Amino acid sequence: MKKIKVLSIMAASLAMGAALAGCSSSTSSTGSSSSSNKVYKIGILQLVQHEALDAATKGFKDEVTKELGKSHVKFDTQNAQGDSSTATTIATNFASEKEDLILANATASLQAAESATKTIPILGTAVTNYQVALNLKKFNGTVGGNVSGTSDLAPLDKQEKMIKDFVPKAKKLGILYCSAEPNSKYQAEQVAKYAKKDGLTVKTYTFSDTNDVSSVTQQAASNSDVIYIPTDNTAASCAKTINNVALKAKTPIIAGEEGIMAKCGVATLSIDYYGLGKTTGKMAVQILTGKKKISKMPIQYYANPVKEYNPTICKKLGIKVPKGYKAFKN
Incomplete structure (x- = not known):
């Protein structure tokens, strides 16, 4: 009897151990499955529609x-159509929907997102200067908090040098941009400093929105030997209008980015915006998967901007292209 009882207890113990092992295995499997089936919600706030x-x-x-993986991410892409109040509304909605991450494409988008949430990770892209955009008193390359991203700033001193490359006899430089875009103002001020050192007389011409682009461009084209346009979103969306005026006045334009140059400029120091977006995407994955903390991620810049010229507009204006520039191909 005693022997049978001991065997029964041993059998019961083994059965219980197997059952517990089964439970442990099941729990582990469920946890792993839950993690792999995660669907990340990403809100994308783009300020306006244009190529860059x-x-x-x-x-x-x-x-x-x-x-x-396509099944593990859900994008909610919204376009503010160039309106900052619309951008604010979109950013507020993203915050209330508790997105896992927000992509803020362009400066006004970044400003709207940063005002809407202090907890959801925000990555900017196509933002020229984060210190100016976010009114930071101190900036060492890392914003901190819940904000990081990529910048589309190409060296402004090298952009200014293109003015003399393409219009060597220029005396008067007109700088054209939207007064509502702080990063455009920053670029304009920096280029003006370099241009004055090179002996150019500089005057800025600003439009407040799309309604007065044509008239302000007319003033700039009539009173300038050459025009510089920074990476300005309003100018980019109205580049064809600008071209119609400037080309008629035979005033060449040096552009801050390829999209503007393609429609109205003679040259640019080109940034690959698709590549910039990919870099921002890599940062997003690192944040979402917990590999890096956004508060410690420095702003990243496009490493190798390319000197480009627009063959069509250069030919129409009779401009001789200097050495070292690559022809833009649309």
Whole structure:
């Protein structure tokens, strides 16, 4: 009897151990499955539709999708149509919907997102200067908090040098941009400093929105030997209008980015906005998967901008292209 009882107890113990092992295995499997089935919600706030910002958004989506898998990410892409109040509304909605991450494409988008939430990670892209955009008193390359991202700033001293490259006899430089865009103002001020050192007389011409682009461009084209336009979103969306005026006045334009140059400029120091978006996408994946903390991620810059010229407009204006410039191909 005693022997049978001991065997019964041993059998029961083994059965219980097997059952517990089964429970442990099941729990582990469920936890792993839950983690792998995570769907990340990403809100994308793009300020306005034009080639540069469109390319940055596409690069971001492509990179995130490639790394996380199409079934593991859900994008909510919204366009503010160039209106800052609309951008604020979109950012507020993203915050209330508790997105896992927000992509803020362009300066006004970043400002709206940063005002809407202090907890959801925000990555900017196609933002020229984060210190200016966010009114930071101190900036060492890392914003901190819940904000980081990529910058589309190409060296402004090298951009200014293109003025003399393409219009060597220029005396009067007109700088054209939207007064509502703080990063455009920053670029304009920096280029003006370099231009004055090179002996140019500088005058700024600003428009407040799309309604007065044509008239302000007319003033700039009539009173300038050459015009410089920074990476300005309003100017980019109205580049054809600017071209119609400037080309008629035979006033060449040096542009801050390729999209503007393609429609109205003779040259630019080109940034690959698709590549910039991909870099931002890599940052997003690192944040979402917990590999890096956004508060410690420095702003990243496009490493190798390219000196480009627009063959069509250069030919129409009779401009001789200097050495070292690559022809833009649309």
